[in-house]
Amino acid sequence: MPHPQVTPADMLQRIVRFSDYTAENAVPLMFIDSMLPGHHRLNFAVIGDTASENPDFRPLITAPHNFQIGMFKAMPHGNGPAYHTHDYIELFLPLEGKWRFYFGNDPEGEPEGEVILEKWDLISFPPGLWRGFENISDQPAWCFAVQETHNVFEGKDPYWSPKVIRHAQEYGFASDKQGRMVKPANFDELNARMLAAMFNA
Numbered sequence: 001m002p003h004p005q006v007t008p009a010d011m012l013q014r015i016v017r018f019s020d021y022t023a024e025n026a027v028p029l030m031f032i033d034s035m036l037p038g039h040h041r042l043n044f045a046v047i048g049d050t051a052s053e054n055p056d057f058r059p060l061i062t063a064p065h066n067f068q069i070g071m072f073k074a075m076p077h078g079n080g081p082a083y084h085t086h087d088y089i090e091l092f093l094p095l096e097g098k099w100r101f102y103f104g105n106d107p108e109g110e111p112e113g114e115v116i117l118e119k120w121d122l123i124s125f126p127p128g129l130w131r132g133f134e135n136i137s138d139q140p141a142w143c144f145a146v147q148e149t150h151n152v153f154e155g156k157d158p159y160w161s162p163k164v165i166r167h168a169q170e171y172g173f174a175s176d177k178q179g180r181m182v183k184p185a186n187f188d189e190l191n192a193r194m195l196a197a198m199f200n201a
Contacts, residue, residue, distance in 0.1 A: 016046055016060045021071060028194035030054045032173040032181060033082040033164050035190055038134070041074040041081070042198040049152035050145065051086060053181040070145040073198065080134035083107065083161040088148035091124040092117075092133065097141025101133040107161040130161065140198075153178045 021044055029035060030043035030052050043050070045057040048068030074080045080099070085107070092101070098118050102111035107130050116136070117123060125131050135141045150157065157179045160168070168174065172184025184190070 014061055014063060020060055021073075023195055023199050025058060025060060026195060026198070027052065027054055027057050028198055029181075029187070029191050030057060031081070031158070032168040032175055033084075033160065035171050035173060035194065036082065036164075036167055038078050038080075039082050040079045040194065040198070041072045042195075044071045046071055048147070048149065050147060051090075051150075051158050052152065053158075053175045053179055054183075055153070055180055066149050068147040068149060070147070071142065072145065073140055073142050074135035075140055075198070076135055076138050078134045078136060081132055082164040082167075083111075083130055083132040084158040084164065085128055085130045086125075086147070086150075086158055087127050088150050089124060089126060090131075090148075091122065091146040093122045093144045093146075094119055095142040095144055097135055097137030097139060099133055099141070099143065100136050101131065103129055103131045105130065107159075108163070153180050155179055 025044060027043045027045065032053055033039045034041065045052060045059045046069040047059055047061045047065050049057055049059070050068050050070030094117050096119060098116060100114060100116055101123050102114040103125065104110065104112035115123065155178060156175065165174070172186070174182040176182055
């Protein structure tokens with residue numbers, strides 16, 4: 001099968017260095033749960049939208065792929081994504097610390113299982129299984145995520161537990177039928193505050 005010529009300049013657009021994970025590229029309020037206590041994390045869209053509800057996400061690699069990659073740094077003591085699910089496979093690989101992953105089939109019920117993962121361990125969630133996870137280390141920790149390719153803002157994504165939706169509404173956050181974040185009036189102030197807190201941690 002013939003392939004197009006790729007130049008060295010082309011290849012430079014397909015490289016992300018760890019030093020690229022800066023405040024300029026971060027999306028601290030990427031999801032409607034991001035402002036909630038216990039769910040503070042710094043998100044980076046590396047390839048694709050990585051399920052963002054915030055249309056301000058900026059992929060670091062813009063070339064199309066048949067997968068999507070995200071990186072995030074969660075604050076210690078139980079911070080991480082709230083209970084949610086997707087219509088596609090989602091995989092996580094902790095790069096630091098210790099993480100608790102919990103999961104179940106009922107969005108309103110208690111999780112049915114959990115596992116503790118450490119650096120270089122890996123977990124793959126099938127579509128439709130509810131999941132949440134948290135950094136249980138005493139320091140901020142990074143995690144790597146891979147998702148099947150999907151189209152952004154064509155429907156709800158992620159699907160949140162009704163409890164999470166109600167809690168987010170108390171902070172002025174919601175998402176519309178296309179999965180796009182409905183921002184509160186003080187969004188810019190909250191975003192700047194979260195960004196400062198995360199980068200000073």
